[in-house]
Amino acid sequence: MKTKLIYLLGLLTTLGLLSGCDDKFDEINTNKVDPTTLAPSFVMNKAIIDATYLDGFGTLEMLCYEFGIVQQIITPYGSSLAGANYNQNNVSNTPLVWQNFYRNVLKQIVDVVERTKDDANRTNLYHSARIWKAYSFMILTDTYGDIPYTEAAKGYISEITSPKYDAQEVIYKDLLKELDEASAGLDATRAVESTDILYGGNVAKWKKLGYSLMLRAAMRLTKVDPTTAKTYVTKAVAGGVMQSNDDNSVMRHSALYNNWIGNHLQAREKTNFYLAAPFVNYLKTNNDPRLGSIAVRYVGAKGGPEQVASRASTDPKVQVGMPMGYDNVTVSTPAVLAQYGVASLWDFTQVNLNTVLKLDAPEFHVTYSQTQLLLAEAAVRGWVTGNAADYFAKGIRANMEQMAAYDVSAAIKEDAIQAYLAAHPLDMTKALDQINTQYWVASFLNGPELFANFRRSGFPTLAKNPYPASEITEDFIRRMPYPDSETIVNLQNVNAAIARQGPNTLSTRVWWDKK
Template sequence: MQKIINYIFILVVLVYSSGCDNNFDELNTNKVSATSIDPVFQLNAAIVGCAYPNGSLVYDIGIVQQIVTPNSGLVSGANYNQDNRTLTQELWQGYYRNVIKNTRDVINQTEDNPSRANLKNMTRIVQAFAFMVLTDDYGSIPYFEGGKGYSDQIYLPVYDSQEAIYEDLIKELTEATAALDLSGTMESADILYGGDLNKWKSFGYSLLLRAGMRLSKVDPVTAAQVVQVAVQGGVILTNDDNAKINHDPNYTNPIGNFLNATEASNFYLTEPFVDYLRNRNDPRLSAIAVTYVGAKSGPEQTAANETYDASIHVGMPMGNDNAGAVSAASALGLASFYEFAQADRRRVTKNTAPNFLVTASQNYLLMAEARERGWISSGSVEEYYNAGVRAHMNQLGTVDEGSVISTSEIDQYLEQNPFEASMAMEQINTQYWISSFLNGPEAFANFRRSGYPELTPNPYPGRDVEFINRLTYPNSEISVNSENVQAAISAQGADNLETKVWWDK
């Protein structure tokens, strides 16, 4: 009897198990989870990923002496001209993980799909932008094999020379921009230009102009040819067409978020930057800066004691640690170093401020230099120069209505600070420095390329170098991809802040 009961029990279990297994796969399949994604949304992810990280504030923007902090620790970098690989790696990791990984995948997905050819070429342009930023900051980088871990299982990519990278960047930008087909599929879901291919073409040719100008020292013949193609193709010439990432409360500007959180009272406009603007009665100083009069601490930096008055703004001298900043503030008659001028975090560095990638102002100024060099024949140097200054002043008003500069103020500035042909290169590239405010990688790149503005080396006594010429590689690369990193170092030079990139001669 017990055996019969046992057999019945086993039979019941088997029947029940069989019943549970019936339609098991169907029951355990998530019918609402996406199994694929339209690649245009991956392009959007790549575009958002191009926003400059906090490391760009500490290094790129600090190197060109626009914003600096007296503090050490996590935020030490260009304030002391010292290597801090926790921050020099941010751009590298962010761009490879969030930009290049996505652009590589989109290009692979659309390679053999003629109906998505425009998407492929838009993506090639974004990828070229990201690689240009990376190589300009670091020099030799994984380019031809970079970002191919998923598609080709290349986990230890070879590093390529900047010379080889620029040759291919110019090819990519030339081909991709020319191949955009106005009669082809309109990718209206893209967040940069809503599928407007005319604007995408202007973006591509603007990057080509930038790439050509990078070669001004090392290969002026090629530089002139590339610049001519870019200008003839049509670059961005209005603020409405600026290539920018629009941020909102859900997708905040990384630097804006940083400066409105724990670091709100730790970063200040520098003395060289403030003095240059104030000494020329530049209305941009009032549009950019805020001073909290009498503030003795961060909590005392309130709207009640803020002023935009340019005559009140005092920039923080370079080369100070925390104690030095206290002494410098006292010597200047300030209540504390919290009374030094800041980039206004309620206007230009608010959480939702756009992140500008390429602007009309920058293009006008590059064209002014190209005209000065005789590389283009249309227009005059002075016309391009004035248009560049005017475009940047108007651009500030698109960030926040509190930063609007009137036409009469712009006219007065240009009248009081006229273009002088004998100082063309200095004036053009110093204006480019101002125009690229908060666009750290571009300001840093053009400063090295042009040599302007003429900045005094950071005087901090414990500095590693007088001027930082490049960022150092991430420790993760050194430890994991060591063979290829060492090959790059052997060809390029020591992995330190002093080694120059190829085009910086």
């Protein structure tokens, strides 16, 4: 009996303990500091940050292709760095814009658009997100042509894992509509997002970005649909484009959050990339003071270890750009070195890592300078009022003044700006050449925009890269091929895009890139 009593007491105690353990079970086992959702304003910031890539390797499409195609920065090396230097398809680097924007930027920004579209308290965030979404899709379609658009980045939202590819013509017309509606929809009397990393919630600046981006998108259509182009150029100007460098869309960096192009070149690729001869020669020939802000040469260096501060010169007179069409062996032959007056391939001019590519150097998306130069072209075409020469001069001045944003040592003095402008007025007999060549200079380090406007305008006039093992059928690379991963997971839709657009090669032109 005693044994049974002890057993019964033990059982009751156990049940009591179990009952006590269950008390407030859900509260105790809920992690109150692990978020299950993020504020859309923070997700928006992530989409803006990711547009300048997640690490140095993400910039290799710019470094190996876009900068080289437009002959501003080149590498003589092959293997993992092969690209525009040899006019070859390097399948490791051509997908990098695709991967970053679909996997990161658009995944974030589409989520923001979806979560704010019906929120009356966040209309400004919604319209700002639409503008950034349009900017992101512009980069993708300019780079690859036909792409997933209407069904893109909706895997989590609508479970669309094999999105169809939309024709670039359809994409551009919708982008213009989106920019028109979103820019007009921004309202300074409504709630703003003060945590906005780009403009701190300044609605007026977001409007100017939207309309300036609309101007850029409209000018893409100059060859294929000038009527639509003129319509939206007119709307952009009426809406209000950027008015000064204070309106620039710029990603600022710090010692902790780096400029990833600068980070990559200051680390593993420090001795591998050089300013190309066509770019250096253009700046030298025209006594352009920007060369002193952009370039450095380690005079007499015979190897990477000799690229030291004591050899560094930013004097424009001594800069020597690396010629196109060589690899690291052929550019190092005695005849070539003697022809260019350098001691070795390491003696050619590079981008200055202490100014425009220091670790905390800013990166620009859309600028007042670019906007003024596009207005200059629009004025030449008779699409806007105002004097083309005035827009032209303001665009050049704005870019020269923009140099100060990189570093105090990169700032250009007022007398140098005035002297350059006086020596380079707009000549209406060659206005499109002059304007778009200045756009080429003003867009330095903005790879996607350099590549797009070069194809769109046909300027500057560059000689074909003469490297003998070229894989392209035209004089220049015209687009990036779709990633191999797409043919594995989305083959039917890829094939439909190829059938409509043309072969999946470096030579196929996108819709707006007509001869």
